[in-house]
Amino acid sequence: MKGILYTGGELTDLVSFARLPSYLQAFLREQNGVVAYFGGLHLRGCVSEPSWHALQPAWQGEAAFWRTYEAVLETDVPFAQDCVGNQFLLRGDAVLFLDTETGELADLEVDFKHFLFGIEKFPLDALGMEPLRSFQQRGGALQPGQLLSVYPPVCIASSENKARLKPQPAAERLAWLADFYRQIKDLPSGQRIHLKPSQD
Known part of the structure; x- marks a missing residue:
């Protein structure tokens, strides 16, 4: 992986680690999560701190994705995210993509290993890095x-x-996205809405 900004330290959340599939455990033993492609990809680690890097809060905490997004199951593992906060989830061996604005879930039709291969070959497209x-x-x-x-x-x-x-x-970005999703999830496609100016 290129453009590495951060690598997770020691495995300190062994409870979450024990619940992961063996291939993800093997990856996290090598490097306990990473921020790569200059922030284009964040693979979470099994750590207690820093909280932004920890898998457990995203998976089982108060702001876990399955608590907000109707299409996400409690067993889905939110192992990674892109630069704007869309999520990559593991459901069984399949990698799913969660659009955190709309709550739409797409099967990327790859397993974890091929997900990583695809990112290595085509990071801009695979990670939606235009922004x-x-x-x-x-x-x-x-x-x-x-x-x-x-x-x-x-x-x-x-x-x-x-x-x-x-x-x-x-944490602020993900909270904003969750709130936005709650407000629009029941609106029909094409519905006109008025956005209040964001607080800069």
């Missing part, structure tokens, strides 16, 4: 523990030509 590339071209850089805030949200057809991109602590 990060645009942010970098304007001189921006993501730090470990940050995600990219995109406003207006990607799922909304807007009259604004350029999305506003800014780094945001991962």
